[in-house]
Amino acid sequence: MSESTMQAVVCHGPLDYRLEEVPLPQAPPGGALVQVEAVGICASDLKCYQGATKFWGDDDRPAWAERDVVPGHEFVGAVVDLGDEARERWGVDVGDRVVSEQIVPCWTCRYCLRGQYWMCAPHDIYGFKRRTPGAMASHMVFPPEALVHRVSRDVPAAHAAFAEPLSCALHAVERADIRFGDVVVVAGCGPIGLGMIAGAAARFPAAVVGLDLSPAKLDLARLCGATHTVNIAEEDPAELVRSLTEGYGADVYLEGTGHPSAVPQGLALLRKLGTFVEYSVFKDDVTVDWSIISDDKELDVLGAHLGPHCWPAAIRMIESGRLPMDQICTHQLPLSRFKEGLDLVADGTSSIKVSLVPE
Numbered sequence: 001m002s003e004s005t006m007q008a009v010v011c012h013g014p015l016d017y018r019l020e021e022v023p024l025p026q027a028p029p030g031g032a033l034v035q036v037e038a039v040g041i042c043a044s045d046l047k048c049y050q051g052a053t054k055f056w057g058d059d060d061r062p063a064w065a066e067r068d069v070v071p072g073h074e075f076v077g078a079v080v081d082l083g084d085e086a087r088e089r090w091g092v093d094v095g096d097r098v099v100s101e102q103i104v105p106c107w108t109c110r111y112c113l114r115g116q117y118w119m120c121a122p123h124d125i126y127g128f129k130r131r132t133p134g135a136m137a138s139h140m141v142f143p144p145e146a147l148v149h150r151v152s153r154d155v156p157a158a159h160a161a162f163a164e165p166l167s168c169a170l171h172a173v174e175r176a177d178i179r180f181g182d183v184v185v186v187a188g189c190g191p192i193g194l195g196m197i198a199g200a201a202a203r204f205p206a207a208v209v210g211l212d213l214s215p216a217k218l219d220l221a222r223l224c225g226a227t228h229t230v231n232i233a234e235e236d237p238a239e240l241v242r243s244l245t246e247g248y249g250a251d252v253y254l255e256g257t258g259h260p261s262a263v264p265q266g267l268a269l270l271r272k273l274g275t276f277v278e279y280s281v282f283k284d285d286v287t288v289d290w291s292i293i294s295d296d297k298e299l300d301v302l303g304a305h306l307g308p309h310c311w312p313a314a315i316r317m318i319e320s321g322r323l324p325m326d327q328i329c330t331h332q333l334p335l336s337r338f339k340e341g342l343d344l345v346a347d348g349t350s351s352i353k354v355s356l357v358p359e
């Protein structure tokens with residue numbers, strides 16, 4: 001490799017990701033060049049790789065993802081080069097360890113102008129668009145429009161990169177507006193669900209109940225702050241939830257599984273006037289009886305996307321050492337083994353968060 005090239009994974013389309021030697025990028029005017037220290041593989045990276053219609057479109061909707069892009073939106077790195085303007089705007093300098101929020105807003109659309117930058121209309125997220133190449137490479141660029149935060153060097157790189165999924169989980173918790181007396185049920189104890197449990201527990205409600213099929217993930221849920229766990233392969237969670245709520249049902253249900261059956265499960269577990277927060281992305285359509293939402297229970301059903309305004313809290317939580325990060329970040333592989341990483345995420349039984357570490 002010459003000094004003007006670098007190793008990068010490049011997405012040429014579904015199932016066509018290749019490790020290649022590509023030109024080393026340069027810091028754009030007002031932006032920064034960053035040396036990548038670690039990049040997490042997200043379930044969305046896997047779905048994009050597998051060709052899901054949400055990314056590549058079909059007869060009914062246009063493609064959102066673009067080809068010939070370096071994937072990776074959950075990363076941490078060190079600033080290698082930046083100008084005065086970026087130094088001043090972000091308050092960071094060469095050598096600092098930094099993360100960037102996964103969406104790079106346009107700052108001119110309706111949503112950006114109203115402060116709702118996470119729903120930015122063009123919606124350029126690192127790793128999916130040519131404007132914003134991602135982190136599965138030795139280096140990457142932060143455009144001037146990026147939102148950048150500094151992270152301590154005292155935590156391992158893979159842990160620091162977990163700020164992205166954790167900020168997303170914390171946003172779901174904020175959407176739920178949890179109160180001290182609430183019984184909160186979290187469906188799914190993967191990276192997002194564990195973050196939801198940690199965030200919900202930080203609000204100190206009456207109970208946080210974690211649901212999953214894996215005993216190992218339920219153990220981790222307790223380490224993240226769940227007061228109760230139920231293995232739904234063996235036990236119906238309705239009984240526990242009834243016993244915790246004088247028979248009324250849960251106040252809040254946070255959905256982070258992506259499995260269709262978790263939706264009717266939540267509608268059933270909630271009490272009247274309860275709150276349902278949906279974070280997952282589903283492969284298939286979900287069918288439920290909507291009259292549970294209206295006539296039966298008058299529920300608040302809320303969506304949640306990305307982690308707006310939650311990055312500083314996510315970084316603080318990781319730096320505080322209160323989360324079992326060694327057990328959450330289960331696998332760190334070199335960039336060249338990215339396919340193995342995708343397979344680990346697809347299998348899902350032996351890993352929680354798989355990260356790639358550029359050599």
Ligand SMILES: [Zn+2]
Pocket residue numbers: 042043044073074164165
């Ligand atoms: Zn992600």
Ligand SMILES: [Zn+2]
Pocket residue numbers: 105106107108109110111112113117119120121122
């Ligand atoms: Zn915008």
